[in-house]
Amino acid sequence: MTTSEEADSVPVVFINSFEVGKGKEEEFVAAWKKVKEQMEKQDGFISTALHQSLSEEAPFRFVNVVQWQSKETLEAAFASPEFRRTAPVVAAVVQGSHPCMYRVIER
Amino acid sequence: MTTSEEADSVPVVFINSFEVGKGKEEEFVAAWKKVKEQMEKQDGFISTALHQSLSEEAPFRFVNVVQWQSKETLEAAFASPEFRRTAPVVAAVVQGSHPCMYRVIER
Known part of the structure; x- marks a missing residue:
């Protein structure tokens, strides 16, 4: 196994910080759940934790921290039809x- | 205990996303360690995980995710002389x- 192959097979953490407008929180969490239900079926998924800021003024109201077995499995999950079908639901709710x-x- | 007192005594996660210029990574990690050594002595500290982005182009090269027993203990740690003395070391290295x-x- 070359070093880059080795690097690709070591656990990674996917972190996404979301900008969500006031009053859109519930809609965001509902959309996030749709994506999560698909992603947790994917090979290599370990766990996820969705964080909500205590302050409503926070630039990033939600931060998702997801543990994956490897870069390879995460990239395959992103390329999956399930992710491509559900991800737009979240994109439609967030400001960034x-x-x-x-x-x-x-x- | 009132709801707000209850809220203050439930575990919280402190997340900080850092913008660090190219070539400053080692200096940042060294500074981060100085702060961590003080914070892990504080009452209520549970654990921390410093994440480095796989890509050098990432807007947030480092994300620190810290588990605390409560909002109260976290706020007390921020008010501590140890934090006030060491935090500027990190601030001097990061762009944001x-x-x-x-x-x-x-x-």
């Missing part, structure tokens, strides 16, 4: 999002 | 940060 793949480097 | 308190609402 900041999706990115991470690795934990310190605890 | 987005600190906020959250609660997990869905898994």
Whole structure:
């Protein structure tokens, strides 16, 4: 296995910070659940935690932190018809999002 | 205990998304460790996970996700002399940060 193949098979954390307008919170959570129900069926999905800010003034009202077995499985899930079909539901509700793949480097 | 007192004593997650310039990564992690060493001594600290983006182009190169026993203990830690003394070290390295308190609402 080359180093880049190795890198692709190590657990990753997908973090997405969402900008959601006031009064849209419930609609966002309902849409998020639709996507989550599909993603948790995908190979390599480990767990997710949707965070809601205590303050209504927070720039990022919701932050989703998702654990995946590898970069490979996460990318396959993003390419899946289930994700492509449900993701627009969330996109239609949010004012902005900041999706990115991470690795934990310190605890 | 009133509802607001109850709310203050339920676990919270502190999430901070950092904008860090290229080449500043090591300096940031070293500064972050200084703050972490102080915060983990504070009452109510549970755990922390510092995430680094796989992509160097990510707007938020680092995301820190910290578990606290309560809003009260987190606020006390922020008011501590240890935090006030070390936090500027991180502030001096980053281009921006987005600190906020959250609660997990869905898994």
